[in-house]
Amino acid sequence: MHAKTTLPPQRRRDPRLDFFRGLGMFIIFVAHLPENTWTLWIPARFGFSDATEIFVFCSGMASAIAFGKVFDHQGWWMGTARVSHRVWQVYWAHVCQFLVIAAGLVAVERSGILISCCGLEQDYVGSLNLWHFFDRTGENLPGLLTLTYVPNYFDILPMYIVILALMPVILAVSRIGRGWVFAVMAALWLAASFRLLDLPAEPWSDRRWFFNPFAWQLLFFTGFAFMRGWLPAPPVRRDLIVVAAVIVLATVPFAWFHAYEASPALLEIRTMIEPLWIKSEFGILRYVHFLALAYLAWIAVGAKGSYLVTENLWGACVGVVQKVGQQSLAVFLASLVLAQAIGILRDMVWGRGNFFVEFLANGLGFAGLIAVAYAVGWYKSQPWRKQKSPLVPAVVVADDMSARSAPRGSGEGERERRA
Template identity: 50%
Template sequence: MTFASTPHAPTADRPARTSTAAAAGTRDIRLDFFRGIAMFIILIAHIPFNRLSNYIPARYGWSDAAEIFVFCSGMASALAFGKIFVTRGWGMGLARVAHRIWQVYWAHIGLFMTVAATKVAIDLSGIWQTYGGFEKNFVGSMGITRFFTDTQEALVGLLTLTYVPNYFDILPMYLVILAMIPLVMGLARVHPALAMGTCVAIWATAQTGALDLPAEPWGDRPWFFNPFGWQLIFFTGFAFMRGWLPKPPVTTWLIAVAVVFLVVSVPFGRWQIWTQVPWIEAWRDANTVLFGKTEEGILRYLHFLALAYLAWAAAGEGGSRLMTDGQSLAARIWNTARKLILKVGQQSLAVFIFSMWFAQMLGFVLDFTPSRGWLPTLAVNFVGMATIIGVAYLAAWFKSSPWRAPR
C-alpha cells in the first residue's frame, strides 16, 4: 500500500532506455509488508460470520483489503513483468504475462474444485446432525448449488470464466487485468500519459455498466469484481512503480486532507452508524455508483489513495520506519512480527489460495462453538493467522528448490 517511485524514474518505457528497468527492478519492503497485512485482513474477512471481521478497516470507510491486494499486485507486476517488456521486448513480455495467466487460471480452477469438494464431503458426512445438533447445507451456504444441479453448463462456464460464483471472483478479475498489461505497456511506448489515460477511460466506461461480464450461464448476474473498473487501482500501483507517476510530497496539508477525508468517510462506511442516520442511508441509496465495489466507485478509489498516502508517509523513505535496530523487548517483538508479515506478503498468491479454502474450514469450526463467543473466535482467528504464516514459509521453501542444493 505504498506510493513507491524509484529515484530518477523515467517518463516513458522504451526498449532503449535500460535505466527504467534498473530503476524499477528493486523490490520495496513496503510492498511486501502491506501486501502481507492485506492477506491477514482477507483471511479474517472471509471466515463466515466472523465477529472479528466487524473491526477490519473496511468497516470504517469505503475501501477494503481488496484494494490493497490489487494495488500491491500492480506494483509487483511492474517489477516482475514491466522490466521484461523494456529489456527483452514486447513479445517476450507478452510471453511472461501469458505464463502468469496460465498459473493463476489453474489456481482459480483448483481453488473452486477444492472448496466445492470439501463442502460436499462435509454435507455427505452428516456431521451437522451428529455433532452440531442442527441442519445446514454447506454447499448451499456457498451459493454453488447450481454447479451440481446444472453441472454441464456450470462446468463449461467454470472453465470459460462465464460461471464465476461470488466467493471465487477475485482471481478471474486478476486474470483479465493481467491480460491488459501488454496493451498498457504498448501504449506506454508512445507515452505513459496515453497508457494511464486509456486506463481512466476504461474505468469511466465501466462505471456505466457497459463492460459488465456474465457470471453465470443461466442468468444475467455480472461478475462481482468488474476487472475493467478495478484495473485502475492495479495500474495506479503499476504506474507508480514504473515511474510514470511521481511520488507525492509528504506535506502537512496533504496529510491533513487525507485524514479529514478518512474521518468524514467513517459514518458512511460504518453500518452501525449509517443505518441509524436516515439522511446518510438515503444518500447511500441514491449514490451507490460512487462507492460500488463491483465497478470500483470513485469514493472507494479516493479512500484507498488517502489510506495509501498516509501509510506511505508513516513508513518513511524506503520503509525506514518499518525497521528498527533496537534490542528492547518491544523492538524484538516488532522485528519478528515484521519478518512474518513480509514473508506472507512475498508469498501472497499461495497464501491467498490457501486462506480462501482454510477460511471456510475455520468458519465450519466456529459453527460448533457456543454462540460463536469471543474466546473461540479469537482462538480460531489466531490459528488461521499462524497457519497462513506457516504456508508462506513452506511456499518459500519449495520455491528455493532445496533439492538442488548439495548435501
C-alpha cells in the same frame, strides 16, 4: 588468467510492498471466515475501500517489478509471453481452488457428520450459492473453465486474470506516450462504470462479475504506474496529510453501519451516492478514499519503510507479515480454503459467538497463513539444488601440493602431474 564475472546487482525487495500485501492477506482471511465477528473491525467497516484495494494496488506494483523488466530488456513479445505464463498459473489456481472448496463442502454435507456428532444443520454449500453447480454440472462445468460461471466467493482471481491480460496492451500504449496510458485507463473505467464493458457470471441469469476487471484495472495500473515511474511519488507535506486525513475521516459516517443506521439523513445520502462508492464498478470514492489512506500509510512507515526494518519484537512481527506478503498468491488460495475449513471446525467443536472461540478461530487461520507462506518460500528456494562442497581427502591435497612443489621437468613432479 580468468576474466572476472560481474553479476548484475540484485534488486532489494521493498519492505513496504511485502508488508502491506501481507496485511491485506490477513484481512482477507478475516473477511472470508463465515460469521466472523472480527469483520466488524476491518477497514471496510470504516471507509469505502477495503482489503481488495490493498490486494489489487499492491499486485499492480509487484507486477511492475516482476514483468516490467522483461518488457524493458527482452521486448514486448517476450514480456507478453511472461505475462501469459502468469495468467496460465492463476487460471489453474482458480479452477483448482474452486474444485477443492466445492468438493470439500459437499463431502461434509453428505457425510452427515455435522448432524450425527453435533446436531448441526448448516448448509455450507448453499452459503456459497454452489448448489447450482451440482444441480447443473453439465452446464456449469464448461462455465467454470471458460470463466462464464464465477460464484461471488471465487471472483477475485478471475478479475486478476483479466487485468493481467490487459498489461501487454497498456505497455504497448506506453510506447506512444504516458498520457495515452492514463487515457486508456480512464476510458476503460468509464465504460465499465456505465456497464458498457461487463462479463457474465452465470449461464442461467444476467448476473455479471461482482468485480468488473475493466473498472478495477484503474487501481491496478495506478500502482503499476507508481512503480514504473510513470507517476512521481507524492511529496510529504503537511497540507496533503491534512487533506488525506479529512477524506478518510469524512467517509466514516457513510461507511460505518452504526453511524448511518442511526441517522436517516446519512442513510439517505449514502444511498443517493451509491454509484460513487459501489464495489463492483469501483466507484470513484473508493479510489479517492484508498489513495488518501495509502498516502497516510506510506508516510506512517517512514522513508523507504525505515520504521518497518528494526531489530526488536516489532521488526520480527513485521518480518512475518512480509513473508506472508511475499507469497501472496499461495496464501490467498490457502486463506479461502482455511476460512471454510476453520468455520466448519469451529461450528462442530465450539459453536459461534463466543469471544474466545472467535479469537481461537482467527488465530488458527493466521497461523495457517504463516505456515503456508514459509512452506512455499522453502519450496521456492529449491533446497534440493543446493549441493554441499565435497570434502577433499587429505592425501589428495598432499599429493597435489607435492606435485606443485616439485621442480618442472623432474621425474617425480612429472609423475605427480600425470597422476
